[in-house]
Amino acid sequence: MQPTGSAAEYWKANLRLLAICLTIWFVVSYVFGIMLVDVLNKIHLGGYPLGFWFAQQGSIYTFVILIFVYAKQMDKLDRQHDVHED
């Protein structure tokens, strides 16, 4: 099975989606939670300093949303490129 045009395109689209998701994954945890924590801590979210909130709450919520968005987008891609199951 050589990759047909569609399979190659599907994979490319998947990689593009992956790159976007992993960038968000990286930014909320490593950038907001660690590297920029002091800067963000000057802003407050309720009683939370923002950087601290990202490190202990926000990054986790983002991860959950990110996986579901990815799953949903992949379902769409699967259908668009006609590689879905059933």
Add this chain to the structure above:
Amino acid sequence: MDNLQMWTYAVVGATFALYIGIAIWAKATTTGEFYVAGKGVHPVANGMATAADWMSAASFISMAGIIAFKGYDASVYLMGWTGGYVLLAMLLAPYLRKFGKFTVPEFIGERYYSQTARIVAVICLIVASITYVIGQMKGVGVAFARFLEVEASTGVMVGMVIVFIYAVLGGMKGITYTQIAQYCVLIFAYTVPAVFISFQLTGNPVPQLGLGGTINDGSGMTMLAKLDQVLVDLGFAQYTAQKGTSLNMILLTLSLMIGTAGLPHVIIRFFTVPKVKDARASAGWALVFIAILYTTAPAVGAMAIYNLVKTIQPGQVGQPTANLKIDERPSWFQNWEKTGLLKFEDKNKDGRIQYYNDKNKAFADKADSYGWKGNEMTKVDRDIMVLANPEIAKLPNWVIALVAAGGLAAALSTAAGLLLAISSAISHDLLKGIFRPDISEKDELMAGRLAMVAAIIVAGILGMNPPGFAAQVVALAFGLAASSLFPALMMGIFNKRINNSAAVYGMLAGLLTTLIYIFVYKGWFFIPGSNNLPDNAANWWLGIQPESFGAVGAMINFAVAMVVSRITPPPPDHIQHLVEDIRVPRGAAGATGH
């Protein structure tokens, strides 16, 4: 028997009867069911079981204690142990499900068309899993010992019998349903005291909001600002401030994330869903159920340390009558003293207890002027915080009993999942896959159970005499999974050019550098005193702590594999086609291996 003990026996007994009942009811009959629950598990149910599998004694008992004493710096555990699921969902789970085999070494052996690669993967898996189980068995032992009031080693033996009954008889199918029950018990046990305490301190019953709320002591300050102030008043660093280096925080977070995605007992979970599509959603559901505990933990930790400090130092710092009188210390204090995990010493003989940071020179001088002669809380073990928390907050006895049951559920469910991964690696990969391909299904099932019994005994014995602190052992398990299995799996899917030798050299390079780096600072095979260099920042290579080295090991693994694959021939055509095939969902069948 007092009221608390009665509650503990009742709650722990009832939950155990439930788990064992489920295990017997769901007894596995085929090899497929023993390993992967017949592929009939709904994504939500699978997510819940994965969450129970994943959250061990370390998550339940230890993590909030680390948060309490390290504050912001402990964020690495929160991000590291959740962010790994993003990697799993996007980089591994759907493809491994499409591949449709039972075990992680099976994928590696087939993708890299090499029995050597499969054996190396089995070794990585067994070393990482056994080290992890040792920590769980120890956790089980300590929890049993505390609440059944027996010796720690007796506690481990009781735990071995319980694990044996449902892991060995039930297999994956039994474990899946048991773990759903265990998840319900552990999450209920974790959140109930957190809700009570959050309501007591902030008037907001949702712990995630309470931590960001205003403390109701009349000061009008936010919970976190108040905690910062309370700690600084005693010479400690601010709770919300960073104490370690950013480099170590980044590398440790990365190690824990990659390690999460590379741990075989978690990956194996994604073979149990009906479709590729479900594998992606399943990772999402697992993280939802994990996030409930992980977003509650910061509140548990912060409020526990606040309550602890306020118990010892109820009044203004420096006033002679502001500290807890020794004769009036609460009963939970005395109970934990009996375990040796909480100790105090009245150094200045004023009949009261002082808890402050005597390593802070400026504050120690000030303390001297109050007549304080050093920190009198000579030992506060971090691991007691979650168990002691409901007692410190004066919650009813049934809540305290519930926490005990939750801690045991967390430790047992993880131990069972790890044992299953070990047994399948031995019976399915080594025996059936390599040494005795003609073995019958019945014999393979029997071998799997025997391997599990052997693993329980080894882990139990080592759990009675652990080779180091639990944290060291857990760090090693994560570092190993991160540096060996994850890169081989990921490259197997995303890079068609990686061949058999690249994978084998990559795995060995990652595994060995990580092992050696840890042994150099922590002692060879964790034997005390056998370390070559002292374990402190001045001696670490580039200031990288051994716990964080798994991320570096993974990078070495990737780099070696890339280089080797450039100078050796590409994989044969049928392997390249295999990779193309696992990249698309269509055509996923049930697990085959027979």
